[in-house]
Amino acid sequence: xxxxxxxxxxxxxxxxxxxxxxxxxxxxxxxxxxxxxxxxxxxxxxxxxxxxxxxxxxxxxxxxxxxxxxxxxxxxxxxxxxxxxxxxxxxxxxxxxxxxxxxxxxxxxxxxxxxxxxxxxxxxxxxxxxxxxxxxxxxxxxxxxxxxxxxxxxxxxxxxxxxxxxxxxxxxxxxxxxxxxxxxxxxxxxxxxxxxxxxxxxxxxxxxxxxxxxxxxxxxxxxxxxxxxxxxxxxxxxxxxxxxxxxxxxxxxxxxxxxxxxxxxxxxxxxxxxxxxxxxxxxxxxxxxxxxxxxxxxxxxxxxxxxxxxxxxxxxxxxxx
Amino acid sequence: xxxxxxxxxxxxxxxxxxxxxxxxxxxxxxxxxxxxxxxxxxxxxxxxxxxxxxxxxxxxxxxxxxxxxxxxxxxxxxxxxxxxxxxxxxxxxxxxxxxxxxxxxxxxxxxxxxxxxxxxxxxxxxxxxxxxxxxxxxxxxxxxxxxxxxxxxxxxxxxxxxxxxxxxxxxxxxxxxxxxxxxxxxxxxxxxxxxxxxxxxxxxxxxxxxxxxxxxxxxxxxxxxxxxxxxxxxxxxxxxxxxxxxxxxxxxxxxxxxxxxxxxxxxxxxxxxxxxxxxxxxxxxxxxxxxxxxxxxxxxxxxxxxxxxxxxxxxxxxxxx
Amino acid sequence: xxxxxxxxxxxxxxxxxxxxxxxxxxxxxxxxxxxxxxxxxxxxxxxxxxxxxxxxxxxxxxxxxxxxxxxxxxxxxxxxxxxxxxxxxxxxxxxxxxxxxxxxxxxxxxxxxxxxxxxxxxxxxxxxxxxxxxxxxxxxxxxxxxxxxxxxxxxxxxxxxxxxxxxxxxxxxxxxxxxxxxxxxxxxxxxxxxxxxxxxxxxxxxxxxxxxxxxxxxxxxxxxxxxxxxxxxxxxxxxxxxxxxxxxxxxxxxxxxxxxxxxxxxxxxxxxxxxxxxxxxxxxxxxxxxxxxxxxxxxxxxxxxxxxxxxxxxxxxxxxx
Numbered sequence: 001x002x003x004x005x006x007x008x009x010x011x012x013x014x015x016x017x018x019x020x021x022x023x024x025x026x027x028x029x030x031x032x033x034x035x036x037x038x039x040x041x042x043x044x045x046x047x048x049x050x051x052x053x054x055x056x057x058x059x060x061x062x063x064x065x066x067x068x069x070x071x072x073x074x075x076x077x078x079x080x081x082x083x084x085x086x087x088x089x090x091x092x093x094x095x096x097x098x099x100x101x102x103x104x105x106x107x108x109x110x111x112x113x114x115x116x117x118x119x120x121x122x123x124x125x126x127x128x129x130x131x132x133x134x135x136x137x138x139x140x141x142x143x144x145x146x147x148x149x150x151x152x153x154x155x156x157x158x159x160x161x162x163x164x165x166x167x168x169x170x171x172x173x174x175x176x177x178x179x180x181x182x183x184x185x186x187x188x189x190x191x192x193x194x195x196x197x198x199x200x201x202x203x204x205x206x207x208x209x210x211x212x213x214x215x216x217x218x219x220x221x222x223x224x225x226x227x228x229x230x231x232x233x234x235x236x237x238x239x240x241x242x243x244x245x246x247x248x249x250x251x252x253x254x255x256x257x258x259x260x261x262x263x264x265x266x267x268x269x270x271x272x273x274x275x276x277x278x279x280x281x282x283x284x285x286x287x288x289x290x291x292x293x294x295x296x297x298x299x300x301x302x303x304x305x306x307x308x309x310x311x312x313x314x315x316x317x318x319x320x321x
Numbered sequence: 322x323x324x325x326x327x328x329x330x331x332x333x334x335x336x337x338x339x340x341x342x343x344x345x346x347x348x349x350x351x352x353x354x355x356x357x358x359x360x361x362x363x364x365x366x367x368x369x370x371x372x373x374x375x376x377x378x379x380x381x382x383x384x385x386x387x388x389x390x391x392x393x394x395x396x397x398x399x400x401x402x403x404x405x406x407x408x409x410x411x412x413x414x415x416x417x418x419x420x421x422x423x424x425x426x427x428x429x430x431x432x433x434x435x436x437x438x439x440x441x442x443x444x445x446x447x448x449x450x451x452x453x454x455x456x457x458x459x460x461x462x463x464x465x466x467x468x469x470x471x472x473x474x475x476x477x478x479x480x481x482x483x484x485x486x487x488x489x490x491x492x493x494x495x496x497x498x499x500x501x502x503x504x505x506x507x508x509x510x511x512x513x514x515x516x517x518x519x520x521x522x523x524x525x526x527x528x529x530x531x532x533x534x535x536x537x538x539x540x541x542x543x544x545x546x547x548x549x550x551x552x553x554x555x556x557x558x559x560x561x562x563x564x565x566x567x568x569x570x571x572x573x574x575x576x577x578x579x580x581x582x583x584x585x586x587x588x589x590x591x592x593x594x595x596x597x598x599x600x601x602x603x604x605x606x607x608x609x610x611x612x613x614x615x616x617x618x619x620x621x622x623x624x625x626x627x628x629x630x631x632x633x634x635x636x637x638x639x640x641x642x
Numbered sequence: 643x644x645x646x647x648x649x650x651x652x653x654x655x656x657x658x659x660x661x662x663x664x665x666x667x668x669x670x671x672x673x674x675x676x677x678x679x680x681x682x683x684x685x686x687x688x689x690x691x692x693x694x695x696x697x698x699x700x701x702x703x704x705x706x707x708x709x710x711x712x713x714x715x716x717x718x719x720x721x722x723x724x725x726x727x728x729x730x731x732x733x734x735x736x737x738x739x740x741x742x743x744x745x746x747x748x749x750x751x752x753x754x755x756x757x758x759x760x761x762x763x764x765x766x767x768x769x770x771x772x773x774x775x776x777x778x779x780x781x782x783x784x785x786x787x788x789x790x791x792x793x794x795x796x797x798x799x800x801x802x803x804x805x806x807x808x809x810x811x812x813x814x815x816x817x818x819x820x821x822x823x824x825x826x827x828x829x830x831x832x833x834x835x836x837x838x839x840x841x842x843x844x845x846x847x848x849x850x851x852x853x854x855x856x857x858x859x860x861x862x863x864x865x866x867x868x869x870x871x872x873x874x875x876x877x878x879x880x881x882x883x884x885x886x887x888x889x890x891x892x893x894x895x896x897x898x899x900x901x902x903x904x905x906x907x908x909x910x911x912x913x914x915x916x917x918x919x920x921x922x923x924x925x926x927x928x929x930x931x932x933x934x935x936x937x938x939x940x941x942x943x944x945x946x947x948x949x950x951x952x953x954x955x956x957x958x959x960x961x962x963x
Contacts, residue, residue: 030419034363036391042676044704055414058393062365062418065391070678070707072700089900093697096923097704098672258410281417351740355684357712376735379714383686383739386712579731602738 001294004116004123007132008173015294016177020142022290022298023283029066030286039297040069043100048090048115049126050076050106055257055281056126056136060103063288069100087111088118095119100296104128122295133166136256137174139287143280144214145178147252152179157209158200159240160218160264163190163229167256168218172198185209186218186240189229205239206246216254217242220263237263244268252276322615325437325444328453329494336615337498341463343611343619344604350387351607360618361390364421369411369436370447371397371427376578376602377447377457381424384609390421408432409439416440421617425449443616454487457577458495460608464601465535466499468573473500478530479521480561481539481585484511484550488577489539493519506530507539507561510550526560527567537575538563541584558584565589573597643936646758646765649774650815657936658819662784664932664940665925671708672928681939682711685742690732690757691768692718692748697899697923698768698778702745705930711742729753730760737761742938746770764937775808778898779816781929785922786856787820789894794821799851800842801882802860802906803832805871809898810860814840827851828860828882831871847881848888858896859884862905879905886910894918 045064105126112125127133176199183201243266366385426447433446448454497520504522551557564587687706747768754767769775818841825843872878885908
């Protein structure tokens, strides 16, 4: 493992495998009443979020707290960002606290990579513009492997606004690296040119989706649809919405959330037993615990000798007698 | 005790008594330098607040931290709520973290009850629209019983905008259940029809207030007074404000805060020794600790065998040697 | 030490010396992997911020957490402040939680002093309008003494908008008390009349700045420049900006952050090795730990007998076995 997790390309398949196994052990911890291990006690994690988020920020916060770290949340509102401070200056400020890790979400592609260059902390990309969202991809892989056992040869269709989706960019690569056959599907205006280079096929219609083992629907990001990419949401839904008619009984359904019911997904499929959407959220905490563990307490050869690697990460901190 | 605390009607008188006693023991803890017990160590409490609040949210946060729980605050701003996520989807997301409890405040009556149905966590209503605010009622009962010893036969006048007040709805029922004689008082436009069914008398003027042992003034909720319920605040104050002339020396004064000085209360009575307003805030932390304890670690027969009930909740977690 | 830290004048030189030494010992703790001591375990610190801030609020939060306190953040948005609650009522509410300390930032000069009068908690002024910001002054003194060894006779020029700067007001007094020779420099419209009484010289131009050992540039507070104090930022920069030409090789450079690059400082000097700006931020955490320690666990004769003074503040809380 490198110092940081900025994009899926930072991860060899064996890194992914190791994170998934670690996440399994944390899932066991999360099933206990005391969902906590002492691994990162006395270390500081900074959550620097320039975009609002429930899922991702609370998931990282909880992951850090369940590893016993101290968490400092910095949001774009109520911070020096309001005073026009540059990202670089903010990062230098926060780095002066000597945090073990900085988790960053930004509307600008490439922001997380810059932060990683500026800071000695382990930097985790929690979404940077249209670029990547690697922990989402890891939790998606984890969720699906938990359900299916193995991913080799599994056919996944990623449907929707691929062009603006960091979830798609990270997901295509992660699923492909694990041996899946990935197809992206959406209107031509929402499929980036040359996306095949990431390791996927392209389809402009749902016609062939019957072959998919898994349908991964993307959020239709209304707040980013400032251009005229689709004639109307109604027309988009008519051609690309996954509903009870299009989802076959043997297919699984995934979505990164939050769902626009009635747009990319019909309400009936969201609540169906084929949907793994709640499991994806559950996986978020344990996968992020595993990523923090790998970057800060385990992982690469450079840290192999660390005392942390001797420690059982699933050990519960004992209750005071 | 049920799984949740949504409304006063969820509580039998013996449940209230048990919570009050538990709160007494936590008051003893709060008087110590180390105001903390290990009861909820490693468990997660989610505070989901769709309305701004200092008192209630910080009080719940502190109660959870003094029970050693990990707290995740989710506010309506800076969250998926901004992206138009439905309450149901937000709750499903947060429930995926397997929290021990979700504390919810919402502008919509009935919201807490829905959350309780959707989540396996213990759900605590921290105010849902005009419906109820049961922990406020419990802390009011606790505060008054601490002062008076017993509540049987105590005469309480609740004065002001009863119509829009969840505090009043919960308070009437809780005081009545403890044996108080409750009268609500305010202009006819601000007294809901049929309120007597909750167990109170109605008065449209302050004429008879001399008989009260306790005057409980409600906040005049300017931000909700969109209709024309009163001719003007000035006229309202002239008829219903509690001032030094109307408050008799033998009467106690309560208010849920924050006070509009010069509207429902004159400044001089807010700061008088007859006012229990600061004590109400103090009670908030220990009563909420007691509610969390009852729902999560003690309480009903179903949990009687739990190892938590053997534990002394007031035991201080020992300092590491 | 008094109960509170409102202004530099609350500190005798020996108080400052003791805080600096304590901060040194916490700097040693901050260099460890587990950056935490148990000193304030089970005690509550309230951060009450009526102005947005990254640096100061996260620095206080981290200082409190590294002393093992429970921290409750109250920001002006999302709080009762929105409902028009007065500062006094807010403070009475928060005081009911029996916090060990209240850290307050306010846009109003004198606010922190009022809070100190209203609350039994130790109150720390984290900036009140144009008045003072004493912990900034302490961290500046700490940073400079760490670099230079002794401060007696060191010549410091404080350059910029002195009129609106609480940093300058506190800094002049603290540096002077430690034996520095302080000169303030800026356009006549931005130098308050009679500032010499604080213990400094005045210059309206940078002509003599070659004599300075340290240049302390102030933030040009655009958000406060509602009047017409300077003809334009461009003209201001031409006359008072510190750039690579004006900063001599033997001079040190300080700034409270966040920097307006291209206004009060040219980008090249911000990133030069003569700049102590990052060190100032680093110092913020350990100096605030020291202030909290002094006020809550050590300090004046009244507390000398406390069991806290027997405790080694740098002792690491042991890892559970």
